Structures are given as structure tokens and as C-alpha cells.
Amino acid sequence: MIGLEDVYKVxxxxxxxxxxxxxxxGSVKWWKIFKPEQCDAVNRLVCYFTLPLFTFEFTAHVDPFEWNYAFIAADVVSKVIIVLVLAFWAKCSTKGSYCWSITSFSLCTLTNSLVVGVPLLKAMYGSMGVDLVIQGSVFQAIVWLTLLLFVLEMKRSGLDISSTPSSTEGDSPARTVVDPVAKFNLEGGLEMMVSSSRPSFWSLMRVVWMKLAMNPNSYACIVGIVWALIANxxxxxxxxxxxxxxxILSKAGTGTAMFSMGxxxxxxxxxxxxxxxxxxFGMVLRFIAGPAAMAIGSIALGLRGNVLRVAIIQAALPQSITSFIYAKEYALHADVLSTAVIFGMIVSFPVLLAYYAILELVPC
Structure with missing residues (x-):
């Protein structure tokens, strides 16, 4: 049962x-210490230094041999459900948008597990709750944040290529070619209609992989989990x-991310x-759609009892701060993600307590 001491810890x-x-x-609004271009520089510091080191540090100190793999599988199933729903919406609805599908995926799935989840789940379910929420956080960093980074980099690389003028002149009349990634119809022109230069899908992938290779976020968690496997x-x-x-830098990861958001x-x-x-809209995705998908995935995989309760509650944790940093770096709905982080942390406590009370009454 949650007491006042547990509330204080959160x-x-x-x-x-x-x-x-x-x-x-305040450093921007009141004291005028930073200019807009300097604010972008601070965000890049967070994106390319403090966050990757923070991710590596907490990933490197887990024990993958002790993980609950049924819980991880349920998490995968829930994310697949969300991806399929968003892909169907983007393709079949007149209001569908792949850019908004990317943002909606972030809102539905990416949680702030360590800051809020660890103290709260410890109060609710003890060490078992802490272990599961840390496992979910590490798996999120390894798979889902990496996937998000890949999609965002593909979006930006596609726009860069589509805006590059043709270097060939005097050839046959230019033809419009739409490759599989143009099919993405990413708002604002990723439907790549290019002329005689006609970059293929694989040339786009080559550009994306080269950029990811230079981005420490894409492999910090991979290196961390490899070290964790070897060390344990x-x-x-x-x-x-x-x-x-x-x-020395990883400890500043969360703080500098929040500073950049301010x-x-x-x-x-x-x-x-x-x-x-x-x-x-963001709050509904964060606190209703995400937990609902996790409940479906968990029940489908046979999770029961407190493990099922933890799975649902950790899916309702507030928005990941990292998702805002990526949104800001790649210029994709950063205003929505920043609002989701800020207001999500404010309303999360009563929402999570409500989930806890309801799940305690429901036989699992």
C-alpha cells in the first residue's frame, strides 16, 4: 500500500x-542569457553527449540473464499493435499522416521509467516492480528509441535527398520516380519525386546508416547491453x-534534457x-492508448497477477524526456512532445494511483 513516505519519494x-x-x-525568457542559436547548441550537447552516456551507463549495469522475457515479449506485442494501427490510419484515412504516426508512436509507447517509474513501482510492488520497470526501460532504449531514431533519420535524409537538384543535364526528359520510401508520404515533401538523379531505396538506406553510424545514440545502448552480457x-x-x-557527463543527462526543454x-x-x-490528444495516447495496448499484449502472452499489473502501470508512466530531445533535433512536433513531458509528469501521479486502485480490485 502506498503511504505518505512513498508519495514524498516520487x-x-x-x-x-x-x-x-x-x-x-528563465535563462532565455527572463534573464536573456541564451540566444536561439545557442539554445539549439545546448540541445545538440544533450542529444549527442549527455543522453548517450546516460543511456550507456544504466544499460551497462543491468543483468540480462535475470530478465522476465514474457514481460519483454508482451511489450513487443503491444508496440506491434500500435504500429499496425498507426500504419493503417496513415495509409487508409484521409487525415492520416506518417509524420503524425511517428509522433503518436512516441506518445503511446515511450515512457519516463527511471525517474518516476522506479520510486512509484517500488512503493506499489516492491523489488519485483522495480526490476520489471528497469527491464522495460532498457529494452525501450535498445529497440524502440533506436527504431525511432532510425525513422527520424530516414525522414530527414529523404527530405535532404529530395531537395537536392539534379546534377545531370542534357539527358532524356526527366522522369518522376517514386520508390518505396516515397510511399511514406511524410508531410511536407518526403514523397520523393526526383528527376534524372533518381536515388534508389538502397541509396537512401546507405545515407541513413552512415548518419546513424555517426550518431552515438544509435549504438550507446547496444554497447551497454553487450557490456552487461559480458560483465554478468x-x-x-x-x-x-x-x-x-x-x-561525469551521464549524471547530467536528465537534468540537461529538462534544461533544454525549458x-x-x-x-x-x-x-x-x-x-x-x-x-x-497527447494525454489520451499516453495514459489510455498505451496502457490498453500493453494490457492486450500482456494478456495475450499469459501474464497474470502482479506482473500483469506492473506491465499496465509502467505503460502509463509519463512521457520519455528523450523523445522530446529527438523531436527537437529532428524538428518533428517538438511542441507536442515538450507539452506531453511537462503535463504528463504533473497528471501522472493521480492517474497512476487510479490505475493501481482499479487493478487491485480486478482479479488478474
Missing amino acids: VEAMVPLYVALMLGY RWHFEMPGIIDGCIT MFMAQQEKLIACGPSLTV
Whole structure:
């Protein structure tokens, strides 16, 4: 049962995030310390240094041999359900959009497991809840955030290629060619209609993979899980000098991400940057659609009892901060993701308590 001490622990974990957020906001809005181009530089610092090191550090310290793989499989099933629904909507609906499908996937699936999830699930279900939420967080970093990064990089690379003028002149009349990725119809022109240069699907993939190879976010979690497998299999310990080099920046990961979000908010005309309707839309995806898909996946995989309860509650945790950093870096609905993070953390506590109370009454 959750007591006042448990509530305090959750508040204790969340308040420092809002302090960093307000400092970032004030440094731009009130004190005029940073200019817009400097704000972009801070976001890139977070995206390419502090977040990858933060991801590597917490991934490297897990024990994959002790994971609950039925729980991981249920997570995969829930994400596949969401992807299929969003793909169907984007392709078959007149209002469908692949760009909004990417953002909706982030809103439905990517959670802030470590900051809010660990203290809350510990209060609800003890060490078992903590273990499962950490497993989900690591798997999210390895698979879903990497997949999101791949799709965002493909979107940006496709736009870059489609905007490149043809270098060939005097050939046969230019023909419009639409390859499988033009089919993506990513808002604003990713339906690549190019002339005689006609880049193929594989040339686009080559560009994407080259850019991902230079992005530490794409392999920080992979390197971390490889180290975790080796360390736990043969009982290695990370040398102190390497651990120190990683820790010195990784500890700043979450704080600098919130600081960057505050800077972004300060540059918007309204406090609720995306407007009330999109805010409600984001909250519905975060706290209803995501947990519902997880419930379906968990029941389908045979999860029962407290494991099923933890699976549903951890899917209703507030929005991942990393999802905002990626949205800002790749210029895709950063206003929606920033609002989802900020308001999600505010409303998450009563929502999660409601889920906890309801699930305790329902036989699982």
C-alpha cells in the first residue's frame, strides 16, 4: 500500500526535474542569457553527449540473464499493435499522416521509467516492480528509441535527398520516380519525386546508416547491453577510470534534457506550445492508448497477477524526456512532445494511483 513516505519519494524524484526546467526557461525568457542559436547548441550537447552516456551507463549495469522475457515479449506485442494501427490510419484515412504516426508512436509507447517509474513501482510492488520497470526501460532504449531514431533519420535524409537538384543535364526528359520510401508520404515533401538523379531505396538506406553510424545514440545502448552480457557472464567490473569518464557527463543527462526543454518552452509564444486540443490528444495516447495496448499484449502472452499489473502501470508512466530531445533535433512536433513531458509528469501521479486502485480490485 502506498503511504505518505512513498508519495514524498516520487515528489523528491520529480521536483529536481522541474527546477532544471525552470532554470532553462528563465535563462532565455527572463534573464536573456541564451540566444536561439545557442539554445539549439545546448540541445545538440544533450542529444549527442549527455543522453548517450546516460543511456550507456544504466544499460551497462543491468543483468540480462535475470530478465522476465514474457514481460519483454508482451511489450513487443503491444508496440506491434500500435504500429499496425498507426500504419493503417496513415495509409487508409484521409487525415492520416506518417509524420503524425511517428509522433503518436512516441506518445503511446515511450515512457519516463527511471525517474518516476522506479520510486512509484517500488512503493506499489516492491523489488519485483522495480526490476520489471528497469527491464522495460532498457529494452525501450535498445529497440524502440533506436527504431525511432532510425525513422527520424530516414525522414530527414529523404527530405535532404529530395531537395537536392539534379546534377545531370542534357539527358532524356526527366522522369518522376517514386520508390518505396516515397510511399511514406511524410508531410511536407518526403514523397520523393526526383528527376534524372533518381536515388534508389538502397541509396537512401546507405545515407541513413552512415548518419546513424555517426550518431552515438544509435549504438550507446547496444554497447551497454553487450557490456552487461559480458560483465554478468564472466563477472567483470568496469575499470574505475572508464566508469568515471562516463559518469561525469551521464549524471547530467536528465537534468540537461529538462534544461533544454525549458529553453525550448521559453521560445514559444504560449506556455502550452501545442494548444489545448493537441495536449488532450497527447494525454489520451499516453495514459489510455498505451496502457490498453500493453494490457492486450500482456494478456495475450499469459501474464497474470502482479506482473500483469506492473506491465499496465509502467505503460502509463509519463512521457520519455528523450523523445522530446529527438523531436527537437529532428524538428518533428517538438511542441507536442515538450507539452506531453511537462503535463504528463504533473497528471501522472493521480492517474497512476487510479490505475493501481482499479487493478487491485480486478482479479488478474
